[in-house]
Amino acid sequence: MTMDIRYGGNPADIPGYDTERLRAEYLVEGHFAPGAQRFTYTHVDRMIVGGACPTAPLTFGDGADVGTPLFFDAREMGIANLGGPGVVTVDGQRFAMANRDILYVGRGTGSVTLESDDPAAPAWFYMNSVPAGADHPTRLITKAQAKVITMGDAARANVRSLAMYIHPEVAPSCLLLMGITDPAPGSIWNTMPPHLHERRMEAYCYFDMAAQDRVVHLMGRPDQTRHLIVASGDIVLSPAWSIHMGAGTGPYAFVWGMTGENQAYTDVSPVNIADLR
Template identity: 70%
Template sequence: MRTIYGAAPGDIPSFDTARLRAEFLVEGLFRNGELNFVYTHIDRMILGGGCPTEKPLSFGDGSELGTEYFLSAREAGIANLGGSGRVTIDGETFALDNRDVLYVGRGGKKITLESDDASRPALFYINSVPAGADIPNRLVKRQESKPLDLGEERRANKRTLRMYIHPEVTPSCLLLMGITDLAPGNIWNTMPPHLHERRMEAYLYFDMADEDRVVHLMGRPAETRHLMVGNCDAVLSPAWSIHMGAGTGPYAFVWGMTGENQAYNDFQPVPLATLK
């Protein structure tokens, strides 16, 4: 597990590209046969990526967190972005197909990740945040998620947002998690841009061609910056930062949030004409 400390908005004007990427871009989560974690001091979210091939991958020890177990004081969401696989939590096994999401409640001791076919491995993307309640584990299949159709074709931002870990689908303590797909020929996500001062967000972009990139815009509305993001890279978005992006080709993204509440509409839109 490596650590990212983030930055305050007043620090951003002095950052060059390398420093901006170091503090807000998470690369290399998915490597065959490995399990990788990043701990961020932005609301203490942990991002993880597991790609089991021939052998299962397991985690659960909490020594790096100062707790007995990884989930002693945390909850997690696990999204499968690859081939079919299985997640076992203390002996209880859940089968995850592509774009299924498993909610893992506080208190789990050992979590094991496996792929059904090593030649088409599962890609398990993990978001974990502090939790103050014990809520049962629950698998949310793609067809059980709640879809919201957003945007307009003429503005190139037509997309379908699917809620998975959300009060309207399955309960959690503070974690929200879902997946957004853009309609064919559309490039913009999260339009118009907005701020939510009471929550941070992490984006994981996936289903991209190797040569494509998403231009992810961040920063204060009056002083924006951008990150060039590749397939299976994640971006950390603090509460003080806008977030929106445009892709050079097809893509999708997983969004995960935590903060003071779970009110999805608790945000402040930022008019495009005010961006600088």
């Protein structure tokens, strides 16, 4: 287990960032290396994002990197499988996970083991972990059990389906929200119109993209926007002060994970597109 650290930043600093600095602060790359599990701890609401691509069983649970005896002593987690079928074992209980299933892992867990059914076509386990002050049972939410809503307008190329997995209406947690968004065929824009949620941060893991395709992820203050060029498997850290919207050069999907003051999904402040700079 490796743990990188990101400290976040003040929005007033963004105008001075070049591409390299912006990517170093807010883009997480290389978390799906075969045979490895890698984590990044951001001081933005203390979320941990992780990726694992097991070719043999990978286990974690030690809390040295988070200052507690065990990793889950004061944390909860969502684990999304974005690859081939696999198994997640939580304190001896095995959960078979197909593509686009998400497992909620509750506070107080001892250890987690990640495995692929076929090492030649491995699972891609993407993880979001946040501090938790309440106990909720570990639970598998399959793709079929997610609550799906559709939004957008084909004429504006932003039709998309949003699947809620770890959400009060589907599977409760302490503070973590997690789900998957898919733009419809022919649509390229996501999260449109852009918005801020002052009381929550968000992380995005883009996936299901062709090797040559990219997503242009727009971030920053509404009057000081910046962009990140994102490949499949890349993760974007989005502070509460930043807008988020993006457009792809080809088909893509992304996992969204949020934490903060509340779990009110509609607690957002829309931004008028004409006001962006």
